[in-house]
Amino acid sequence: MSKAAEAENPVDIAAGRLSAAQYAENFSDVAPPLDRNSAVTEANRCLFCFDAPCIEACLTSIDIPVFIKKISTDNVKGAATTILSANIMGGSCSRVCPVEELCEEACVRNTQSGQPIKIGQLQRYATDHLYSRKDAQVFTRKPATGKKIAIVGAGPAGLSCAHGLAREGHNVTIFEARPKAGGLNEYGIAAYKVAGNFAQRETDFILAIGGIEIKNGQALGQQITLSQLRKDYDAVFLGMGMKGVNALGLEAENLQGVENAVDYIEKLRQAKDLGKLPVGRHVVVIGGGNTAIDIAIQTKRLGAEYVTLVYRRGAGEMSATHHEQEFAQTNGVTIKHWAQPKKLIGFQGHVTGVEFEYTQLDANGKLMGTGDTFSIPADMVFKAIGQTFVATPLKEQGRDLLQLTKKGRIAVNEDGQTSLPGVWAGGDCTEGQDLTVAAVEDGKIAAIAINRALKEKK
């Protein structure tokens, strides 16, 4: 590269944009924990509703009024037990659940006083308390059954299923492609939501029940096959999440600086020193879900100066919650609606900007470009327009071993059972809401079904 060209190179990607103290602050807990005084005061606001709408809104049906009552009487261990009995990842759910669309939205206090009970924060108070205790183990394992179950994927779905089965006395082996357990809790969720190595602490708690072995670096379709697992184990549960990422479908998508949001987040989550993680001065994020919001906020907090999130429809259509959108904006992210990417602009193989076209709905409600364009400079462009399930590990001899849905995910019945006898699945690799809490519920339901099936078998 000539001296002149180097001088003209507009790309500005650099590490260490902030001081160590700023990184620490930006990636610490977004919502600091409640102390006892605030927790008890808040708990006393709960009306202890009958047939409580919050329970119905919780995908794992935690008995919320009961656990809150227990907080109000300082029976905090009891509160945590109530939570974890319904949702073994109640700790991470208290941090990552979009409560404003789930339990807290359903809270009757919204109608009565415009202020829901802070259910998420109270749940965190209770579970944090339990994890800090020496006698934190509140579950017991039933006598060993001698049954063996293989689980693929140590994400929320897999871990929840494993815990449910281990409690019943079965032996579980989890095959996990990555070096660490936790799934997206460890590799994907925004760092400031699960600060302080929480994902690992929670995984350790789940494993402490005993009877669960995790084999890392074991990927289905590579080191292991489904047929072999079916032979070697009494049942199989697939909780593989979604590996694929949707492409923009533009030319030059392989320009340097154009990345999948989830890949970058993974690097961020695993970085030992955030000061060594390079980030652009100008960042453009394409997408409208929580992944888009998360990458936008996190690059901003890494020191990117201009972060623009561009979504092809309006604020109301974004799958990111209103709360998340607002949070991005308070973090200094510019959200631009009604525009779709047309062209990636590059310089010497590196992206330098994106050209967008404004969009609108036509008379039939179909999205169309207006022809009007604009461009935004970008040192980095993040694709966050959705993940997909990759079914290749389930193919053997060129054919799918089990049935997929139209959307390409594993087809299951209400018990999580797949079309293949002895194989269950749940979490993001099946249909349903792509949320941690949904994956935990799937794992829980499948564990109940597998346990029942194994009992019936003998």
Next chain:
Amino acid sequence: MADITCKIAGVTSPNPFWLASAPPTDKEYNVVRAVEAGWGGVVWKTLGEEGPPVVNVSSRYGAINYGGNKMAGLNNIELITDRPLDVNLKEIERVKKNWPDRALIVSLMVPCEEQSWQKILKRVETTGCDGVELNFGCPHGMSERGMGSAVGQVPEYIKQVTEWCKKYTKMPVFVKLTPNITNILHPARAAVSGGADAVSLINTINSITSVNLDLMAPEPVVNGIGAHGGYCGPAVKPIALCMVGEIARDPDCKKIPISGIGGISTWRDAAEFISLGAGSVQVCTAAMHYGFKIIDDLTDGLSNWMDEKGYQTLDDFRGKAVPNYKNWQDLDMNYDIKAVIDQDKCIQCGLCHIVCEDTSHQAVKAERLGDTRRYTVIDEECVGCNLCMLACPVDTCITMKRVDNGKPYLTWPNDPRNAANMKKA
């Protein structure tokens, strides 16, 4: 996990939590819901004689709301059961048969005549219930008919009726005491000398919860007029605890088993009653406020607390606070504590200062350092009364620290400052 099974006066239950005789135990439907939810036992809503109907008025309850909390105290003007005796007895028999492990006590109130008690006991015995509770406590409606607290306020009647009951039944006899007396020991000792197997207390307290200032009548207003009712709920707990403690430590009460009642809403309340000597505890208002599901926290909270303290059974801590419940003249005159304000926790509301300044000992200094308000204790003035700590809204911001003055335990009777001792000297 702690064992919270309960045994009192020969009656056992899987946990010490019973529903008190009141609307929650009025009929099979409620009682079955309660035992299904996990309650350890019930005292059936008070039964009366066969015959003249009991009729209730409309508008029956009044309540005290305090600081935004509903039903800190509840008051009622209801009577004993208004359902026919034989219907109740049939239901009681069925419940006991279907739920043999739960305590089922039948509360009774009939006129103060020997045959009345003989007659009803005979009928109740056929149900297979675990015991009877003599309701000498209801302060309204029934006392005007010579029953309830009209009996409970006369120790001789209590003794007499208890003796009749012991004569006519082998079932354990619980005597339920009214708090509407000056000294709870008189009725309690009467029950003991009458041969009671246990006492239950407290029933409700005479009360007017509020006056409707538009209608100029006490609540609950019945067509423009109100009557006094019986007060219960969290507000009465301190009164009940004191009466339970009095009986537990009284030698003449001979360690009679106690079923503690009055304002019990949490596992902690229950633990307090048991530590002051109660065998089982009974709950009414808390259930009437939230429904039967509160039993979950009551049992789980009690058992978690026991685990934490290393108590394996209820007997491990039952009555443990009784030896420490003494009278004023037994207290240590040399014990010295002073308030300490944690400046890091202080939110600068100034309540500690103003309560001390206006109503106590002017021992909390208020200063302004620019914009900062600073409150500090003047040790020489602090008498260790606790008021600032009690008024402080922040948990553990103000604590009372002991001053180690090296002085021995000294009671007032032995204190040289006592005038009696000065004369001696």
